[in-house]
Amino acid sequence: MKLARHGIIAVTALVWVSALASCEGDLFDTSEGSVDDGNEALLAGKVDDALKSYAEAVAAIPESPQLNYDRGLAESLAGHHEEATQLLLKALDTREKPLMQKVRAALGVAYSRWGVALERTAPAPPAVMPGTDPAAAPPDERSPQAEALDKWTVAVKHLEEALRLDPSDAASLHNLEVALLRVDPPCSSRDDSHEDNDTRGAAALIEPKAEEDPAQAQSGGTPRAPEMARDVLKWTEQLHSCPDDPDWYKIELQEGDRLSGELTVPAEPGATLALEVVGPDGEVLHPGLAEDGTASTRFDLSGTPAKAGTYYLRVDNVKLDETSYGLEVKVRPACWAVEDRFEDNDTPADAVLLTPGPLDALKLCPNDSDWYAVDLAEGESLFLYAQESQGAGDEDEAAKKPEEGPTVPPFSTEIHGADGALLAKGAPTGKGRVTTLLTPGPGRYLVRLVGDADYEGRYDLNVQVVPPCPEGDDRFEDNDVAPDAVDIAQAAQAEQQAAAAQANGGQAPPQPAQASGPPTVFARICPGDVDWFSYTEQGDKPSVVSAVFEHAKGDLALELYDETGVTLVARADASTPEQNGEAVALPPREKQEDDAAQAPPGSTAPAPEDDAEPPPRTFKIKVSAAPDAENFYLLQVQQPSPSSGGDSQDPSDSKDEDDKEQDQNKDDQQQDKDQGKQDDEQKDEQKPQEEAKNAPLQDALDKLDRNPENLEATESARKSPLANRRPGKDW
Secondary structure, three states: HHHOOHHHHHHHHHHHHHHHHHOOOOOOOOHHHHHHHHHHHHOOHHHHHHHHHHHHHHHHHHOOOHHHHHHHHHHHOOOOOOHHHHHHHHHHHOOHHHHHHHHHHHHHHHHHHHHHHHHHHOOOOOOOOOOOOHOOOHHHHHHHHHHHHHHHHHHHHHHHHHHOOOOOOOHHHHHHHHHHHHHHOHHHHHHOOOOOOOOOOHEEEEEEEEOOOHHOOOOOOOOHHHHHHHOOOOEEEEEEEEEOOEEEEEEEEEOOEEEEEEEEOOOOOOOOOEEEEEEOOEEEEEEOOOOOOOOOOEEEOOOOOOOOEEEEEEEEEOOOOOOOEEEEEEEEEEEHHHHOOOOOOOOHOOOOEOOOOOEEEEEOOOEEOOOOEEEEEEEEEEEEEEOOOOOOOOOHHHOOOOOOOOOOOOOEEEEEEOOOOOOEEEEEEOEEEEEEEEEOOOOEEEEEEEEEEOEEEEEEEEEEEOOOOOOOOOOOOOOHHHHHHHEEEHHHHHHHHHHHHHOOOOOOOOOOOOOOOOOEEEEEEEOOOEEEEEEEEEOOOOOOEEOOHHHHHHEEEEEEEEOOOOEEEEEOOOOOOOOOOOOEEEOOHHHHHHHHHOOOOOOOOOOOOOOOOOEEEEEEEEEEEEEOOOEEEEEEEEEOOOOOOOOOOOOOHHHHHHHHHHHHHHHHHHHHHHOOOOHHOOOHHHHHHHHOOHHHHHHHHHHHHOOOOOOOOOOOOOOOOOOOOOOOOOO
């Protein structure tokens, strides 16, 4: 069985010599001289001369199985595989058993030679895994190796027929063994590149690495902060298991590392593998077989941080059947080993002095507070927003956890005075917390973030320091009326370019900063102020407009208008001290077209033609507050990803929901004309009690999820693109 490891050239030579030697004396003889000439040339190895003589014979005498046999042998030796096999197949049209046996043997050799030629046209094939059929691929995608396997399979069939007709044919028996090694090689020849790893001493080394950010490969995706890649290290490979051949792997862990892994075994009869973990001292930390004989294919040692040393993984073939398998190993380094750049800032005395602006991918560890310091001048206010970093942690594990009710941020935020006195606690808003400290007086203030019990994760922090109104109004003024609305996407892009210039020493970078993440701006409402922004939606992907603010410091209302700023599309004014912020979903295009048909003249755009790209839609966004109220807010436009699962909804149900929203919007618009604002008490009386408790951000996202396109929204805000600099009058 070791023939499979020898070179195919030597095997092919043996195959042809054996076949030709067995044919000598059996070539077709006739009175036609050209046939005799061809036979002599073929036996002498002069293939081209033999082909010429046989061609002359075809013109002189009728075609016969014997002549086709002679010609087929010559064509095969010349490397004309298609012609050779066709002639030999014609030669099967005979009742002479000896000739039939010779033709079958010659067909086995001819198809074997064809297979060898195909194998030489491409690089060596990867290991052939059992349970896979290379012939199942579409013709235009099949590799030369797959085509070669077809020829070897046909060769086996003809050689078996030759031996059935003459069991004493030693040459055909030898050739059949060679062909079978090609069609069904032994498991050892298909084993993976880690062999021989059959013992603990020969264990193959596993080296987990940080994965590439998935968002980098997606158009419009938000890049993940580089620090996050270190939180989970992975090693994944497709491997092979042979009977009586355990596979051993080893991995080096540092103190506090968390280890987990999983086998992926094909769902085929007899494919049963067991995964065992052995510690540095030889103790079995996870048995491959339970007491009842059940095989384990996954383990999770995250609950017990590792001690430094070499750990071993053993994969056993329980049912002794050859199979392929996938192995994924994850390592979560100890939290202290991947903390953020500001550590150690675990006490008020070690608080890190911040420059106002956004900070990404900071980290909280269990029993480890993060302290920061911010200096305020006379009349300045402090705005703080913290949220879980997008893409942080093990997303595979997070996806397995069911969503249970409204999201509660797993950490708390606090603002303390220099003397340690607690001045403010963060209010929840979606997956983050917002805190506002209005004109507390000059001095240094301390910001503290602390996670829930055993919480470990990354967060984004946005700190803004703003002078008092009116000189401290935001840089978008005057945008108090719809015609002066500021384009939120352009404003966010300008912030990114300013941040890039600052990072480049105040000089413009060589290339303009590209927009990343959803458009986000930091703004404020001064007493008697109204802010207008505009947003142009491209394509047909729906969007959600949200405003994050601390409700207790001043309630804000969020309204969405058409492009003219006249027709009200949606309104949100439902925030509470428990759920801070407002959000409205842009209506689906079908609904928008229905609204446009009823809108006043001049407020609609022409309907798009069939099969054309949907035209851009522009909306006006209005942020307002009660008279004499003021507050800070983050305004953001999100585009949730399409749904990848979950329950779908009947389109008729979505239509009913849209109709209800449309009717409510009309009522809101009429009330605005009569009163100038929405009556909160009347609005609450019209809603069921449980609906009033819903988070405004989540409610808007849920409405978006019920649109006819059945999209699943995500409520977490993405990182802010604000410049990391202290704002002033012109910031």
